[in-house]
Amino acid sequence: MLARRPSLAFLEVHSENYFGAGGPPHHHLEQLRQDYPLSLHGVGLSLGSGDPLDTGHLAKLKQLAERYQPALVSDHLCWTSVDGTHAHDLLPLPFTRGMARHVAARIRQVQDALGRRILVENASAYVAFAESEMSEWAFVNEVIEAADCLLLLDVNNVYVNAVNHGFDARDYLGAMPSERVAEIHLAGFDTDERAQCLVDTHGKPVHEPVWTLYRETVRRIGPRPTLIEWDADIPPLDVLLDEAAKANAILEQIDALAA
Amino acid sequence: MRWQHDWMDALQRTAGAPPGLREARDTARFEVYRASFDANLGQALRDTYPVVNRLVGEGFFGQVARAYLRAHPSRSGDLHEYGAEFASFLAVQDWGVDLPYLPDVARLEWLTHQAFHAADAEPLGLAALAGLPFESYSGLGLLPSVRLMHSEFPVHRIWQVNQQSWAGDAAVRLDAGGVRLAVSREGLEIVLLPMETQAYALARALFERGSLDAASEAMTDADSLGRALHALIGAGLVAATGTHRNNQ
Numbered sequence: 378m379l380a381r382r383p384s385l386a387f388l389e390v391h392s393e394n395y396f397g398a399g400g401p402p403h404h405h406l407e408q409l410r411q412d413y414p415l416s417l418h419g420v421g422l423s424l425g426s427g428d429p430l431d432t433g434h435l436a437k438l439k440q441l442a443e444r445y446q447p448a449l450v451s452d453h454l455c456w457t458s459v460d461g462t463h464a465h466d467l468l469p470l471p472f473t474r475g476m477a478r479h480v481a482a483r484i485r486q487v488q489d490a491l492g493r494r495i496l497v498e499n500a501s502a503y504v505a506f507a508e509s510e511m512s513e514w515a516f517v518n519e520v521i522e523a524a525d526c527l528l529l530l531d532v533n534n535v536y537v538n539a540v541n542h543g544f545d546a547r548d549y550l551g552a553m554p555s556e557r558v559a560e561i562h563l564a565g566f567d568t569d570e571r572a573q574c575l576v577d578t579h580g581k582p583v584h585e586p587v588w589t590l591y592r593e594t595v596r597r598i599g600p601r602p603t604l605i606e607w608d609a610d611i612p613p614l615d616v617l618l619d620e621a622a623k624a625n626a627i628l629e630q631i632d633a634l635a636a
Numbered sequence: 637m638r639w640q641h642d643w644m645d646a647l648q649r650t651a652g653a654p655p656g657l658r659e660a661r662d663t664a665r666f667e668v669y670r671a672s673f674d675a676n677l678g679q680a681l682r683d684t685y686p687v688v689n690r691l692v693g694e695g696f697f698g699q700v701a702r703a704y705l706r707a708h709p710s711r712s713g714d715l716h717e718y719g720a721e722f723a724s725f726l727a728v729q730d731w732g733v734d735l736p737y738l739p740d741v742a743r744l745e746w747l748t749h750q751a752f753h754a755a756d757a758e759p760l761g762l763a764a765l766a767g768l769p770f771e772s773y774s775g776l777g778l779l780p781s782v783r784l785m786h787s788e789f790p791v792h793r794i795w796q797v798n799q800q801s802w803a804g805d806a807a808v809r810l811d812a813g814g815v816r817l818a819v820s821r822e823g824l825e826i827v828l829l830p831m832e833t834q835a836y837a838l839a840r841a842l843f844e845r846g847s848l849d850a851a852s853e854a855m856t857d858a859d860s861l862g863r864a865l866h867a868l869i870g871a872g873l874v875a876a877t878g879t880h881r882n883n884q
Contacts, residue, residue: 396714397753398780401824404756421713427637434713459640463710464647465676465718466669471639471656503669504653504662541665572665 379405382412383618386625387448389416389604395445396437406445416449416560416604417442418529421463422487424497425456425470425480435490442491449560449602451496451529452487454480454520471506472516481523488526496559497521498529501537501566501577513538514552521557528553530601531562532591533583537575546590555598563591563624564606580609583620592627599635600628647673648706677705677718684719685745687798688726691735700731716753720746737789737810744791747783747819748826754781759822759872768876774849776865778842779875781821786836788814792828820873829871838864839873 388409395402409415421434442450455467470476480497488494499517511519521528530553539546565581568574583591583605595601605620642654646666653666678701682689689697704725710718723742757779760768785791790812797806816836818829831839838861841854848865855861868874 393714393716397716398755400751400753400756400781400821402753404824421715423713427640431713437714456640458713459637459644461711462644463713464644464673465680465710465715466672468643468669503665505658507656507658509658569665569668572668573661574665574668576668 378614379408381614383614385413385618385621387414387416387602387604389418389449391608392417392419392438392441392450393421395441410445415445415447416451416602417445417447418498419450419452420465420467421457422452422483423456423458423463424452424454424483424487425468425476426458427456427479428458428461430483430486431458432490435487439491442493449496449529450491450493451498451560453500454497454517455500467500469500469502469504469506470516472509472511472513474510474519477516477519477523481520484520484524484526488524494525494527496527496529497524498531498562499534500531501534501541501575503541503572503574503576505542512544512549513542514549518552518554521554526557527559528557529560529562530558530594531564531606532594533562533564533566533587533606534577536584536587536590537566537577541574547593550590550594551597553594553598558598558601561591561594561601561603562606563587563603563620578609579606582616583623588623588627591624595628595631596634600631603628643669646670648709674702674705676715677710678702680715681705681719681722684716684749685722685742687745687795688722688738688742690798691738691741691794692731692733696731696733700726703729716749719749722746737787737791737794740785740787740789740791741794743785744787744795744817744819744828747785748795748828751781751783751819751821751826754779754821757781757875760869760874760876761872762866762869764876765869772876774847775877776842776848776874777846777877778839778868778873779820781819782839782843782873783819784817784836784839784843785819786814786816790815792817792830795828818871818873820871822872829873831871832864832867834860834864835867835871839868842868 395406453467457464535546535549563583564579565583566575567578569576603624607617639656646652646654647670653663678698681701704722708721723739723746726742727739759779792815793808797808816831818831818839820827837854841851845851852861
């Protein structure tokens with residue numbers, strides 16, 4: 378990346394990978410930041426946890442945002458910790474009104490601390506909760522309205538959940554408020570034969586049905602900054618750049634149609 | 637939220653799903669979460685302890701990592717903080733492997749991990765020292781990346797020959813004896829510096845007390861203080877302003 382500086386609209390990094398004070402991670406990110414807008418994508422705020430919000434974690438994120446002045450700051454609509462013990466996995470939430478209020482209040486708390494709006498990303502889920510009282514898309518809507526935050530729409534996660542839980546991905550995507558969608562994620566999934574479900578592994582090219590849903594989504598809501606998430610079995614840079622170019626071509630097509 | 641405790645308990649067990657899932661098939665699907673819990677944290681530990689991993693082998697490391705995860709689960713949303721107790725965990729458990737130096741190798745790897753992420757600072761050179769007014773000497777301290785350890789084993793050598801980039805002789809003579817070691821970062825590179833007793837004693841005092849002012853009493857006389865300080869500065873371990881440590 379540093380040697381080639383390919384033409385890309387922005388870069389995204391995991392915020393927590395830069396929570397250290399110095400060393401090679403910051404050395405490289407500072408150089409890249411000079412040439413690219415940056416998105417800080419967190420995995421550790423544990424927005425759906427029953428614990429109090431980790432103010433130490435939040436303070437580090439704030440410091441990082443001050444240092445790098447990112448265009449976007451995001452985390453996930455999930456929980457990752459309980460009683461201070463962290464699973465470091467994006468665990469699902471039951472879709473209840475109570476949970477929507479709980480997460481929304483915590484998102485507001487984060488936004489107040491950072492002094493900016495954040496994006497929350499819809500997560501993949503392999504199981505469903507008996508106590509859920511609404512669809513996932515109704516839940517997402519309720520959270521982002523109550524929190525007055527933005528949405529990082531992961532089209533792959535919508536597809537994975539649609540297959541896993543038996544709903545139509547178009548019902549979900551059609552219900553996403555276009556004015557709140559500030560970024561889109563695309564990624565590859567794997568199939569777990571034993572569990573008989575799709576798993577959001579970020580270790581494969583984007584699958585064809587996901588490209589189709591992506592095309593339909595940007596046709597409806599307009600172009601959005603789009604990221605290819607590939608953080609397991611990372612391929613050569615050219616493979617990644619090809620995927621990014623494919624997304625860009627779709628965005629440009631939509632732009633041309635709109636013009 | 638009781639159900640989150642149930643989930644965490646279930647993740648840490650070897651089988652079974654938490655209550656409250658909707659469908660019968662969800663029990664099988666919960667395994668995806670347990671597998672990724674073990675895999676993610678196992679990989680994080682392997683990334684921090686590559687030499688231990690190489691010494692014991694992938695399969696065995698995986699077993700130890702699963703046991704460690706249950707004994708010392710992650711307590712931070714920042715995965716880089718995971719694994720701090722790994723060396724002492726290795727030391728108190730009998731793993732049935734005859735590698736008496738393994739806990740010390742782990743201890744060294746944790747220190748290199750800390751040095752890697754520590755704040756940047758310019759080391760003070762001997763030439764710059766000459767230009768410092770005498771009053772400033774009291775403020776001298778270690779670079780933020782410096783960590784220290786003493787081992788009965790030649791851990792620096794074990795570490796070195798187990799780096800992927802190592803192309804030299806891979807033999808380690810365990811009877812070569814122990815080492816007093818400073819771990820540091822020069823630019824982007826981790827360096828290990830074996831140290832003489834006096835210089836190590838001063839470095840230890842600087843590490844614990846912050847500045848030369850407070851550390852100098854650890855030395856017996858002005859001469860040995862001078863020599864030890866010269867050695868530390870020559871090794872590139874000293875900063876002009878006692879950046880204090882213990883906070884990475």
